[in-house]
Amino acid sequence: YYTKRDFPEVYEQIKRRVAEGRWEATGGMWLEADCNLTGAESLVRQFLYGRRFFRQEFGLDCETLWLPDVFGYSWALPQLIKAAGMKYFMTTKISWSQYNQPVNDTFYWQGIDGTKVLTHFITTPSDTNWFKTYNGDVTPKSVKGTWDAYHQKDINDEVLLSFGYGDGGGGPTKEMLETARRLRDFPAAPQVTIGTADDYFRRLEKRVEGKRVPVWNGELYLEYHRGTYTTQGRNKRANRKAEILYHAAELYSSLAGLIGKPYPRNHLSEGWKLILLNQFHDIIPGSSIAEVYEESQAQYAEIRAYGEKALDDALGAIAANVDLPGNHPALIVFNPAPFDRTDVVTAKLPAGWGACSIVDAAGKPAPSQIVAGPNGPQIVFEAVSVPACGYATYFARTDAQPAAVTDSPDVTVHGLTFENTAYRATFDERGLLTGLYDKTASREVLPPGAVGNLFQTFEDKSIRFDAWDIDIFYQDKMTLQDGPAMVRVVETGPVRATLELTRRFSRSTVRQLVRFYALTPRIDFATEIDWHEKHTLLKVAFPVDVRSTEATYEIQFGNVQRPTHWNTSWDWARFETCAQKWVDLGEGDYGVSLLNDCKYGHDIKDNVIRLSLLRSPVSPDPHADEGHHEFTYSLLPHRGSWRDGTVQEAYGLNNPLAAIWQEPHAGTLPASLSLV
DSSP states (O other): OHHHHHOHHHHHHHHHHHHHTSSOOOBSSSSOBOSSSSOHHHHHHHHHHHHHHHHHHHOOOOOEEEOTTOSOBOTTHHHHHHHTTOOEEEESGGGGOSSOOOSOSEEEEEOTTSOEEEEEEOOOBOSSSSSBOSSBOOSHHHHHHHHHHOSOTTTOOOOOOOBOSSTTTOOOOHHHHHHHHHTTSOTTSOOOOOOOHHHHHHHHHHHHTTSOOOEEESOBOOSSOGGGGTSSHHHHHHHHHHHHHHHHHHHHHHHHHTTTOOOOHHHHHHHHHHHHHTTBTTTTTSOSOHHHHHHHHHHHHHHHHHHHHHHHHHHHHHHHTBOBOSSSOEEEEEEOSSSOEEEEEEEEOOTTOOOOEEEETTSOEEOEEEEEETTEEEEEEEEEEEOTTEEEEEEEETTSOOOOOTTSOOOEEETTEEEOSSEEEEEOTTSOEEEEEETTTTEESSOTTOOBSEEEEEEOOOSSOTTTOOOGGGGGSEEEEOSOOEEEEEEOSSSEEEEEEEEEETTEEEEEEEEEESSOOOEEEEEEEEEOOSSEEEEEEEEOSOOOSEEEEEETTEEEEEESSOSSHHHHTTSSEEOSSEEEEEOSSEEEEEEESSOOEEEEETTEEEEEEEOOOOSSOTTTTOEEEEEEEEEEEEESOGGGTHHHHHHHHHSOOEEEEEOOBOOSBOSSEEOO
């Protein structure tokens, strides 16, 4: 796509070579996307946009997902490969693992839903490193080395060698082609035939049919490049926010289409192409030069402009068509999540407004309070059972103080102790969480003597690839950031109470607004950091009084269990792992979840849950992550398992209820509506 746009003459030459059969057009995705950080819908779009382009431009449906250089592969991929109409998967990257090498090179990879995909790892040795390469040469040494390194000669006698110059399997040379010709029937050496990857996999499928082919059930975790879950945090935040924005924009643009508003197909499509572009496996992981992130931030601004206009236009069109009788201003509350939600709504008060109260469409008062916002006063209130993928209507009464709601829970504050119906949380003068009593389960969440929301900094100097890697010895040099902090209560009310924490360490400053809600069971830690460190990793730790040998991590379209112990090398090799919106440590009838709105790196060892917040490598970007950052993480103790509310609360954190003011008017839409 980008070659066609920027270098049309070169692109026409490529098309001719493809038509001649001299250039294999393969890949399967829009580009070679990261498969850890990319969200669920985005992974689907990578396949959709990529395969559609190949079909329209070349008349081809490639069968092989070709991802040689991606930093690990989500357990969700097999079902997406098959659902996209593909059959095979190839990589070499797992051979880069530090401690444990792949036990099989040809196998069926079984996905999270049971789907199996025939998978083959290229086994061509690198001349200078321990790993296998997709940038192979055609020499007797590399050909024999590819065959010798292959594990499963008992089920298959043909292996794949990808050759050529360039980081990605670039062009072959005349010497390579001549050597391949001479090795076609060379005595006592593997026979060499030049062909396509799709043809190879079709032959491989026939060769292994009816044989005992190994099955790998689980993710393909790369024991390397673990820093890519965290480096360049601003880009990771922009990606998550873009994915959330475009989900809402498409949802409500579809609803607006039912009342006659044209769907903004072109703008959303162009925005999606930019989202997918920035999920390239050296952009979103944080492993590119500084200029890439300057351009990327400009593209994310364009993405936001497309998405916000589409969403604002759609919400405005829907709100303008809701029937709003009476003489009180209305708030149309929108819920983009696929389930009914009871959550907190924050809306800017119109200019000149003072006190007001909120009631639902039936006239029942909703707990509310006025708070200071970044652009003026805001009203915060509790919306109950807002329909899934839909909206509900509330009304503001400007002639009244916020109504007292006698049958609603409250949040109370006594010194630095916050209490609602679910828990009692206590902080000390350092801003550390020293006690968290779960009233619904009659148990302490923290172990005796432990503290939560503890910032930890580590010397983070990797052996080889600075932006890419966190090495296991980073834990040898840890500093607890538990010194004095500025602590004060800045909000109280019937809906929420807020504790402000300000902490300085080294050259950086952290400011947090810790929010406690009357109804919502999360404790939100809205965080701003002015970050000016070098070769430093920042984590936040929550020790919990939960015993389990496994923890659960959300991935695209599901979750994966990983060990909390280091019994074997396969266990401790996963000392840093990736998750999407939440992780959970549970022991059957009780657990604790840690949610996030844009962070991906985690580690859970024994009973300590840690979230990686920021890094500061100096290569290839000497100022990576320096400056201002914003993010929120949330603590969620719960009875039962993660199935009993964690998924919903993670959606709530990432998809806040939105609200639009409307004056009374007649309309054709009801006061509440759901698309599901």
